Amino acid sequence: MYCFESLIRVRYGETDRMGYLYYGHYPEYFEVSRTDMIRSLGLSYKEIEDMGIIMPVRSLKVDYRLPARYDELLKVKSCLSKLPEIKLDIDYEIKNEEDKLICTGNTVLAFVDVKSRRPRRAPDFFLEAVRRYF
Amino acid sequence: MYCFESLIRVRYGETDRMGYLYYGHYPEYFEVSRTDMIRSLGLSYKEIEDMGIIMPVRSLKVDYRLPARYDELLKVKSCLSKLPEIKLDIDYEIKNEEDKLICTGNTVLAFVDVKSRRPRRAPDFFLEAVRRYF
Amino acid sequence: MYCFESLIRVRYGETDRMGYLYYGHYPEYFEVSRTDMIRSLGLSYKEIEDMGIIMPVRSLKVDYRLPARYDELLKVKSCLSKLPEIKLDIDYEIKNEEDKLICTGNTVLAFVDVKSRRPRRAPDFFLEAVRRYF
Amino acid sequence: MYCFESLIRVRYGETDRMGYLYYGHYPEYFEVSRTDMIRSLGLSYKEIEDMGIIMPVRSLKVDYRLPARYDELLKVKSCLSKLPEIKLDIDYEIKNEEDKLICTGNTVLAFVDVKSRRPRRAPDFFLEAVRRYF
Numbered sequence: 205m206y207c208f209e210s211l212i213r214v215r216y217g218e219t220d221r222m223g224y225l226y227y228g229h230y231p232e233y234f235e236v237s238r239t240d241m242i243r244s245l246g247l248s249y250k251e252i253e254d255m256g257i258i259m260p261v262r263s264l265k266v267d268y269r270l271p272a273r274y275d276e277l278l279k280v281k282s283c284l285s286k287l288p289e290i291k292l293d294i295d296y297e298i299k300n301e302e303d304k305l306i307c308t309g310n311t312v313l314a315f316v317d318v319k320s321r322r323p324r325r326a327p328d329f330f331l332e333a334v335r336r337y338f
Numbered sequence: 339m340y341c342f343e344s345l346i347r348v349r350y351g352e353t354d355r356m357g358y359l360y361y362g363h364y365p366e367y368f369e370v371s372r373t374d375m376i377r378s379l380g381l382s383y384k385e386i387e388d389m390g391i392i393m394p395v396r397s398l399k400v401d402y403r404l405p406a407r408y409d410e411l412l413k414v415k416s417c418l419s420k421l422p423e424i425k426l427d428i429d430y431e432i433k434n435e436e437d438k439l440i441c442t443g444n445t446v447l448a449f450v451d452v453k454s455r456r457p458r459r460a461p462d463f464f465l466e467a468v469r470r471y472f
Numbered sequence: 473m474y475c476f477e478s479l480i481r482v483r484y485g486e487t488d489r490m491g492y493l494y495y496g497h498y499p500e501y502f503e504v505s506r507t508d509m510i511r512s513l514g515l516s517y518k519e520i521e522d523m524g525i526i527m528p529v530r531s532l533k534v535d536y537r538l539p540a541r542y543d544e545l546l547k548v549k550s551c552l553s554k555l556p557e558i559k560l561d562i563d564y565e566i567k568n569e570e571d572k573l574i575c576t577g578n579t580v581l582a583f584v585d586v587k588s589r590r591p592r593r594a595p596d597f598f599l600e601a602v603r604r605y606f
Numbered sequence: 607m608y609c610f611e612s613l614i615r616v617r618y619g620e621t622d623r624m625g626y627l628y629y630g631h632y633p634e635y636f637e638v639s640r641t642d643m644i645r646s647l648g649l650s651y652k653e654i655e656d657m658g659i660i661m662p663v664r665s666l667k668v669d670y671r672l673p674a675r676y677d678e679l680l681k682v683k684s685c686l687s688k689l690p691e692i693k694l695d696i697d698y699e700i701k702n703e704e705d706k707l708i709c710t711g712n713t714v715l716a717f718v719d720v721k722s723r724r725p726r727r728a729p730d731f732f733l734e735a736v737r738r739y740f
Contacts, residue, residue, distance in 0.1 A: 221387075228362065228365035229362070235361075253355075258356050260358070260402065261402055262401070262402055263399075263400065264361065264398070265397075265400075267397050268394065268395055268398075
């Protein structure tokens, strides 16, 4: 298992008229956190794409427990619990400044060849970088 | 059961560098569609809020099947399959211009009193408006 | 001169905790309106891009006069006041449901060859489509 | 004069199909930077709002010089060049990782009483915090 935590501050434009972080922005927070997690492994999502592999999201789940407010500095944690051979399955947890769990989530991403637009296995260098955690 | 379909055209700013509608925008499309569905029942989400009831999202699920592209006119369908006494449980389907299913999803919303910030039952006028469909 | 008006309803996720349409969403409304304007001329921004011409925005101006609220159906007007030989210069006006002017704006877009990433003249078919208005 | 610089990394969802940071996201980057600038003065935009003063944006200008790309860490600088007695007039500069200027901009914000929704002077504690720089 491998986890990484990002800090993301809630922007004004991300709140809605309820005064809370809009529910539709959580997937982008997950994306920021998983990009940081990949970077923390010495990899770069951008370089993976530049090599001709895109990683479209296949599924998303979010459970909203407590609201997040404007200007709060949230801890967004991404955890890889399985070796990502065919799919990248990531669990998320968001905690607020008082360390209360405000949200859990999951995304599953595929590895897709950008030219053929067909699914493929994770590239070897990616598996190498994470294998030691499993 | 009660369903309603909205038409939403993919905006340029909603695409990402993969060339597709960014996965994080689907929840907002669901929101537009369920607001239209509520309007089609002779209700108004805005008026519900103005009466002191907010409806935070408790959970979200999205299954992405096919990508959506810039400028496509998508059909976003919202279906209410249960009488919303305590929660508003809505299923979604998005189809593209060729009528292919590109996405399914679900959201569960609560009814919350804006002053006490505590859950409550759906207001009577809301239940009256939908009861005939169940 | 050539003008076209789009109708855009303010989405929940586009409001902020002030209760108004967030100031950062107006540029996207302008984009929707100018895309509709181009479509109304029998052209398609998407096809222009597919032909290898991208149109990056060079400058943006917005004057905010009155707030726009959740669920309001706004009239977003795009006007082309000059023949777009080198640049596409568009003026915008947004009016609310009571027909009050809530915002004016302007964008200037360039025509850029997608391969060389260098500026170029507007393609002939584009100029042909708009010439009769000038 | 008082300046402050924020670091903002371009998110995947903020790029568009041109592969660049979408032009409509720059105003939000300005907002993040000016919020950081206000925080760096020992103030908090959130607390100003909690005291009953909102600060709607009156005007926005952006000049786009070079594109910003996915995952780039941008330097977004906010400068206050006048004492903000009636309006908060801020100039922005964005530089990329190679320290090239990619964008300049300006916003003017008003101070508005949240109850009466009428313009007012800047609150005294705000002027006190910035007066030494002018």
